[in-house]
Amino acid sequence: MTTSAQPYERYRGPEYRRLLAAARRSLERNGGEIKGSIGLTNPTTAERNAIIGITGTYRPADVRRITIPLAALEESVRNVTRMPLRDVLERIGPKLRFRADEQSALDQARQKILAEGEASPLHSEHAWYRQWLASLASDGTITGLINKKTTSLLSQAIRVLEYLYDRPRDAPPVMLPALADATTGDTKALNPGRGSLPTLVLRALAMARGIPLGSGAEARRELWDAFDVIVDDLASRVLVLNLPATGQGLGQWLTDAARYGTPFHITLHQLVTLPIAVNLPTVYVCENPAVLRRAAGELGASSPPLICAEGRPSTAFHRLARLIVEAGGTLLYHGDFDWPGIEMTNQLRDRYQAKPWRMGVGDYLSGVRADSDHVQLSGKRQDTCWEPELAEAMARENRAVYEEAVTDTLLADWS
Known part of the structure; x- marks a missing residue:
């Protein structure tokens, strides 16, 4: 039918x-x-x-x-x-x-979420928090959370921020999974690639520090580390030579390595779990590990204290540099004569008052004459405030001079 x-x-x-x-x-x-x-x-x-x-x-x-x-x-x-x-x-x-009804419901949901954000003690205490909340409202982030029915992520982000700012100043660093578990109940909630929550929190932390939010994994690890949150304490490391230190474990190992002029990799885990003190008036910093390798091979234990950025400085590098500077030490930095190298020099000057070493216009022009690679400069031009003539000479010559090409000069100074 x-x-x-x-x-x-x-x-x-x-x-x-x-x-x-x-x-x-x-x-x-x-x-x-x-x-x-x-x-x-x-x-x-x-x-x-x-x-x-x-x-x-x-x-x-x-x-x-x-x-x-x-x-x-x-x-x-x-x-x-x-x-x-x-x-x-x-x-x-x-x-x-019905568009009018949907818009009305959206407006009510936005007001509810913003009211929750404004109820946090952070709202009355910190301008960066108010700026963060306003930016989420103005750039469509909150609307996106409403449409995806994930507004709970903002509540979780607020709990993470409150947790970090409520911690005692002398509290030990917290591992990222432990922070996630304490604030969301999910140890993986703040891991990279886990949706919007890590980005929401990191946007706020970047505003708290007054810096743009970096896109790379190391930049994000460094931002977490600035708030005593450890992301991957084994992967982040820094290469050093002849850097004696005090402190059980790591301090002893560094002092023994310096006695023999042996390069030593320090992990972030070691810096966190085995605290050290570095009391040296001057520490040299290079960009390329090949420079440190030659210093170890040719100068050995007579080389001055040296740490290596190995390209982009790691979280471990920054933690160690901060230890040195806070103890009254001065960092002398040498890097590549290219625009990224100059940018790194400026960053270390701003952050640690590092002094450019062998980074003058005369050093650059000598390197140009001795270098046979003839690699052209690329990237955005950078200022060289410590010696404005350097940037002018680099733009005029349009040639990069990499640190490996001038290592003989650096070793001559050290010896």
Whole structure:
């Protein structure tokens, strides 16, 4: 036994598709009210005949646009289906979405979320927190969380920030999984690649420090470390030579390594779990490990204390550099004569008051004359505030001079 098709099924036909789509847009725009007119441009023969059937008014074959009152379509649909137009549209398509109602609901949800953010003690205590919350509201982040039904992520981010700022100043560093577990109940919630939560928190921490949020893994690890949160304390390390220190374990190992002029890799885990003190008036810093390797091979234990950035400084590098400077030591830095190398020099000057060493215009021009590689400069030009003539000479020569090419000069100074 078969059942007859429902009367509204006829409106699934292609001759009604564009007309009902226009009706849907009109109802959604007007909150479901039957008012105004809808129309079709360049109707097909089937569409024209369907409209003639609805209105009872003939339309010529060459008509370019047909307009009918929405009320006429409503009346015709009711006569055929015994159902209002809205119900028919929702039987053959998705539920109608009324824009005004959705906007009102969105506004209420935004106000609720912002009220929760403003209720945090951080809101009255820290300008960076207010700036962070305002930026989330203005750039669409909060709207995105509402639409994805993930507003709980903002609540979790606020709990993370409150946890970090409520910790005693002398509290030991916390591992990232432990922080995530304490604030969200999920040890992996703050891991990279776990959605929006880590980014929400790191955006706030970057604003708290007054720096842009870096995109690289090391930049993010360094930002966490600035708030005593350890991401990967074994992967982050720094290479040193002849850096005696005090402190059980690591301090003893460094002192023994310096006695023999042996390079030593320090992990962030060691710096955190085996605290040291470095009381040296001057520590040299190089960019390339090949320089430190030659110093170890040719000077050995007579080389001055040296730490290596190994390209981009790691979190371990920054923690060690901070230890040296806070104890009254001075960092003397040498790096590549290219724009990224100059940028790193500026960063270390700003952060640790490091002094450029063998980074003058004379050193650069000597390197240009001795270097046979002729590598052109690339990247954005940087200022050399310690010697403005250097940037001018680099732009004029348009040649990079890498640290390995001038190692003989550096070793001559050290010996």
